Amino acid sequence: MPGLEDLYREIILDHYRNPRNRGELDAPPATRVEGFNPLCGDEVVLYLDVEGDSVRDIRIGGQGCSISQSSASMMSSAIKGKTLDEVRALSRAFKGMMSIHEQSLDGPPDGDGDGELGEEPDADVKLGDLEALRGVVKFPVRIKCATLSWNTLLQGLDEHAEARR
């Protein structure tokens, strides 16, 4: 049975208590994009400053649980200064880590409802601190919390590309 320590690693709680890159950027020129978790009402607002082919700056607003907030905070640290290709590769790797092959609902009636662990991320992509969120897949309901900021990021990058076209 997964314990709370699998979910709430110290680095997650650190990012939750001291979120990085909190705030706003002027939009435009920055791209502003909102994401919602319909399950719990969490909201994330991303401000993306994309210069050429790289993310020059990012700020995060909104509110949410420790998992969604820390995931957004770690994401902001990880993608700042990265090229768009690197950012997309990183988000693929992160979402790969968060995917579960199957969610067992018919486990034994001892309350053990483990989901299966997700795919290994692309070996070329280093997730770094984000690895701390791996334990979230053992708590399937919380996966949407961890992926909220990433899905919002991808939406923002699409909107940026659309606007530039």
Added chain:
Amino acid sequence: MALNETPLSRAATPSGGLDVARIRKDFPILDRVVRGQRLVYLDSANTSQKPRSVLDAIERYYEQSNANVHRGTYLIAEEATAAFEGARAKVAGFVGAGSPREVVFAKNATEALNLVAKAWGRANLRAGDPVVITELEHHANIVPWHQLVAELGIELRWIPVGPDGHLDLTDLDRLVDGARVVSFAAMSNVLGTLNPIERLVDVAHAAGAIAVIDASQYVPHVPTAVAAWGADFAAFTGHKMCGPTGIGVLWGTEEILDATPPFLTGGEMILNVTKEGFTPNELPWKFEAGTPPIAEAVGLGAAVDYLSGLGMEAVREHEVGLTGYALRSLTERFGGDLQIHGPSEPAQRGGVLSFTYRDLHPHDLTQVLDQHGVCVRAGHHCAKPLMRELGVAATARASLYVYNDESDVDALGDAIDAASDFFAI
């Protein structure tokens, strides 16, 4: 034993309260051990647990009498029809309907409210017609009206909720002026607030509006007499009142149901079909297109028997007492660290306790509660406009029912302590 008869529980105590230890034995799921702990189920406002008698009634129906209703001329088809219509009659009696003709089976309360907005509303509302709802509505009593704003151009007006968790009725006369519909929850699913049903119905009718009541949180917990409310429509759902999922009820006066065109169309709801058109069936079948949820109706009938056996006066008395205990004991234990939303007087509310603990996000709080076997919902409870008025994105919500007692409230308190320790706040 005939299909429609289920054993009545004798769990009401002579004092009028409930014998919870005995009631707990009626609910098989409460024997389950989760995460090494006794299951502490505090999410009945979301869905209630089901007593053995309901599970047995459904199984007995499928094993003995399964056939389609209103069609077959053979014995088990007659039994199935009798069980289905018998369940309707039980529900009609349980909620004080004038007759079973006023009881329309739907999938759930959401579908029932959609029927009102989309069948009655589309046929009777025009651009600019005011529809009045409240800030404490569930999305099911908001979104269908939003759709009519977009489709017909109706005007949606909101009765505000005050800081005490009660509706603020100071501006009511102006809000209902010219209204065609006043639609409101009998009890808030977030705050537990019991709204002034008769007053709102009277004000609606005086303004020339119909009165629609979302009674989803009310019928399972409070003695109900829909006809005595004087309203036009009321919606509730089976799964919050010990019944199965997949069955809900729209109650309406015969007058308004007759004035409402069919919602979904197809089999069952017709009297005659020609190449040129169709004639709808009589009430209530006019609104029940296709094969209905027969086993679910039978299960709901058994749930009504179970609750009648307990006695709804005793159920309400039990919940007022337990809600009072929860408000008192949790406040004594956590003081200002625990903010409980909604009315502070147990007699003015149901056993729905929405709360926040310090600055701990409800999702993180309930994750720790789950480790202690305590089932509590976290989130916006399908009432985002209300959450915005409360100034919170989410709350944790513990909700009480007939199988809960003080030990469950104490277990919740212990688990909140554990969460506080874990997050070191």
